[in-house]
Amino acid sequence: MKTNKILALINVLICIAITLLNQRQGSIWVLCLLYIVACFFALIFINKRLILNNNFVVKISILYFIFFYAIVLNNSYNNWLEYLSLAFAPIVIFQTNFYLIQKRYLSINSLIFITVIILIVACYKVYTVSIRLEYLVGGNLQTNWSNLIGACLPIVFLIKKRQLQYLFLFAAGTFIIIGLKRTGMISLLITIFVMIFFLVKEDKVKFSITRALFILLLFALGYVYVFGNVEFNRIDTAMVRLEHLSKDGGSGRDDIFSLGVSNWLDNTKIPVASKIRGSGFFGFKRKSGLMGIESAHNDLIDFSYNYGIFAVVFLIFYYVRVLKLLFLSWKKRSKYFQFTLTTVIIFFIYSLFSAFYHYFVFFIPLILNLALMEVIHLNSSKTYIYHFNDNKFSYLIRPNKNHE
Numbered sequence: 001m002k003t004n005k006i007l008a009l010i011n012v013l014i015c016i017a018i019t020l021l022n023q024r025q026g027s028i029w030v031l032c033l034l035y036i037v038a039c040f041f042a043l044i045f046i047n048k049r050l051i052l053n054n055n056f057v058v059k060i061s062i063l064y065f066i067f068f069y070a071i072v073l074n075n076s077y078n079n080w081l082e083y084l085s086l087a088f089a090p091i092v093i094f095q096t097n098f099y100l101i102q103k104r105y106l107s108i109n110s111l112i113f114i115t116v117i118i119l120i121v122a123c124y125k126v127y128t129v130s131i132r133l134e135y136l137v138g139g140n141l142q143t144n145w146s147n148l149i150g151a152c153l154p155i156v157f158l159i160k161k162r163q164l165q166y167l168f169l170f171a172a173g174t175f176i177i178i179g180l181k182r183t184g185m186i187s188l189l190i191t192i193f194v195m196i197f198f199l200v201k202e203d204k205v206k207f208s209i210t211r212a213l214f215i216l217l218l219f220a221l222g223y224v225y226v227f228g229n230v231e232f233n234r235i236d237t238a239m240v241r242l243e244h245l246s247k248d249g250g251s252g253r254d255d256i257f258s259l260g261v262s263n264w265l266d267n268t269k270i271p272v273a274s275k276i277r278g279s280g281f282f283g284f285k286r287k288s289g290l291m292g293i294e295s296a297h298n299d300l301i302d303f304s305y306n307y308g309i310f311a312v313v314f315l316i317f318y319y320v321r322v323l324k325l326l327f328l329s330w331k332k333r334s335k336y337f338q339f340t341l342t343t344v345i346i347f348f349i350y351s352l353f354s355a356f357y358h359y360f361v362f363f364i365p366l367i368l369n370l371a372l373m374e375v376i377h378l379n380s381s382k383t384y385i386y387h388f389n390d391n392k393f394s395y396l397i398r399p400n401k402n403h404e
Contacts, residue, residue, distance in 0.1 A: 008105040010038050011096055012114055018089070019148065019364040020121050028361060029082040032089035039096040056321065057098045057374055063091055063307075063314060070278030070307045083281035087307075090360040090367060097371040102378065108158055111372065115155040115365050119168075122148040123175040130178050146179020147354060148362040150187035154346060154369050156195070157339040166215075169195065183354050187346045192216075194342050253297050253353065260288050260296045264304050278308035295358040299351045302358050322347065322370070325377050336376055343369040 014035045021028045067087040072080055100106035125145040149172050156168045169191060176184040196215050263269050270279075270287060279287045283306035285294040296302050303311045322344050329340040347366055350356040356363050 005105055007039060008100050008110075011035075011100060011106070012110065014038070015093065015097075015364055015368070016114060016117060018361055019118050021361060029085045033081070033085040036085060036088055036092050039092060055374075055378065057095050057371075060091060060095070060314075060318070063311065064088060066278075066307055066311050066314070070283075070311075071280045073277060074280035074283070087281055090357055093360075093364060093367050094371050097368050098374050101372055101375045108372075111368055112155055112158055114368065115152045116168075118365055119149060119152045119172060122146075122152070123171065126175045126179040130180075143179045144181065144359070144362060146176045146181040146184040147350065147359075148365075149176050149179065150181070150184035150346060151350065151363045151365045153187055153191040154339055154342040155365065156191065157336075157342060165195070183349055187349055190345050190349075191342050194338050194345075198338050198341060256290060256293060256296055257298060257301065259290060260284065260298075260301045260305075263287075263289050264301070270305075274308075275304070276308050276310070278303075278306050278311065281306060283307075295355040297353060297355045299355060299357050302355055319348070319351075322373070325373050328377060328380075332380065334376070334380070336373075339369070340373055340376075343373060 014031060018028060018031050018035065021031070068084065071083045071087060075083055097106065101111075122145050126143055126149065129143045129145060153169070153172060156165050156172075159165050159168060169188075173188045173192075176188050192215070264275070269289060274287070282294060284290075284296050284302050287305055288296070296305070299315060300312060303315050326340055326344045328334075329337045334340070343366065347356065347370065350363055350366065356366070360367065
């Protein structure tokens with residue numbers, strides 16, 4: 001018990017450290033390797049009971065073999081260990097935190113605490129980076145730190161007090177707008193929409209036009225006041241960026257997508273063998289023919305280049321998996337439905353337009369949320385009612401009648 005609590009603390013500290021490091025810092029892979037050694041071997045391999053359960057969290061371990069084969073086979077130079085650490089880290093984070101949450105070594109309160117720490121630092125980074133960019137460049141440039149804020153948004157539905165929910169979402173939204181990242185702004189709009197239209201209570205979906213108008217007015221007045229009293233006006237710039245989304249192809253992502261796919265389909269550029277086994281970490285950067293671009297900003301395309309067709313099939317399988325969890329949450333009228341819906345939508349936004357897996361350091365809060373979704377599903381499928389008691393998981397010895 002004491003050992004597991006120590007490992008839970010190590011997990012929290014390293015997750016925060018990895019998240020708050022910019023992905024361009026070369027030393028981050030060392031932290032990932034430390035995390036894998038400290039958590040993966042201790043909590044996944046040693047715990048035979050978890051392996052014997054044969055649940056989905058264990059089944060994704062097949063990706064380790066796919067990644068290992070693609071990276072080691074195609075990267076015989078000295079940095080293969082670095083690439084393996086970066087490739088394995090997201091899965092290890094997911095599996096380890098699933099175990100810790102399921103065993104109640106990591107509570108909902110702990111997840112909220114981790115997310116709030118990450119959010120505060122990310123907001124600070126968004127503000128300072130934006131100010132520095134304006135000073136150096138003289139224009140409005142977006143920063144990826146606002147995507148990290150967007151990854152924190154689903155946790156708002158795990159906060160009990162409504163006033164704190166509004167405060168959390170308003171503060172996060174303010175700095176997302178300052179950061180001018182469109183994927184972050186879309187995530188913000190979706191979270192506000194879910195908060196307004198999807199209130200699940202007493203096995204019913206409740207909607208109040210008065211409540212919806214109140215929330216919209218509250219956020220609108222708040223943002224008008226805040227951005228009307230700062231030195232740089234971000235609302236107009238943010239709206240212009242959203243309006244230009246179709247015109248600039250998502251900052252050129254449409255060209256990257258189309259060229260990346262066409263080059264991958266061309267057997268003269270990507271041999272069939274490379275399509276099957278992958279080209280290893282940074283495979284898109286090395287093989288796509290698009291100079292200076294290290295990621296396609298799309299997990300499906302990145303997996304195609306990096307890890308091959310079998311990894312792509314597994315990624316699609318995971319997409320189906322999270323949609324299944326969302327459907328079950330809706331069917332059972334789960335009180336976690338808002339949390340699940342927001343997590344799934346934001347996950348798809350970042351996976352398909354921002355390379356969720358490649359830039360996982362900015363999306364660790366979402367990885368923790370996905371692990372929590374699996375725990376909720378696992379416990380709601382048992383013959384006991386799974387309920388929320390003082391932010392910890394516990395059970396009631398009563399037949400499960402599609403309640404959580």
